[in-house]
Amino acid sequence: RYQAHELTLDEMTEENSVYVEESKLKDRFMKIFNKVCALKKVNSATGRAIERKITVASCRFPEINRKVEQYVNKSKKFPDYYSVHYLVKRANLKHNLMLSESQQQSIARTVFTEVGEAIQHRRKSDYLLNRGSYLTEKIDELTDPASIDPKLEEKLAENSKRARTQLNSVLEKYSRKQVDIE
Secondary structure: OOOOOOOHHHHHOOOOHHHHHHHHHHHHHHHHHHHHHHOOOOOOOOOHHHOOOOOOOOOOOOHHHHHHHHHHHHOOOOHHHHHHHHHHHHHHHHHHOOOOHHHHHHHHHHHHHHHHHHHHHHHHHHHHOOOOOOOOOOOOOOHHHHHHHHHHHHHHHHHHHHHHHHHHHHHHHHHHHHHOOO
16 A cells, blocks of 8 residues: 555655655564564574575685675675775785785775675566565566667667776776775
8 A cells, every 4th residue: 555655746755754654664564573583483584585695706715705705794785895805805814815916906806896796686686586566566577668679778788888897997996096005
């Protein structure tokens, strides 16, 4: 019922809008669900794709892979590049991997990109597997606008390429700044 409600501009500024109420109800439900699971002594994991652990395998050093995996799975959020670079540095020092600064940056960049892609893939999988909510059930997978409109498909491909280029330039920029600081 809450999901079907359309908001006016005035309702969007209210502190108790329908979406805020829905969010509060969902939070309350999850607290009760977790409490019931605790009382029954069962795992509260629902098996959703979003709950799966991230695995890192892009680095040839398992110590670095393990360190980044632990950080990402413990924090449950996307790490920034600096955090990944710091983890690579710590693993290098702790395990005497003898990596130069440029090698550390290269590994951090590769691992950072892999983690981002893994989180994105997990989120997309979760979305596809959990369709059927009121908001997503009307979406028709077969009618992708990009498959009908070649201009749109071309524009999306162009945007994707540009995004990758910009991501690489940002990573390169901050890698250089990191070297300059040290």
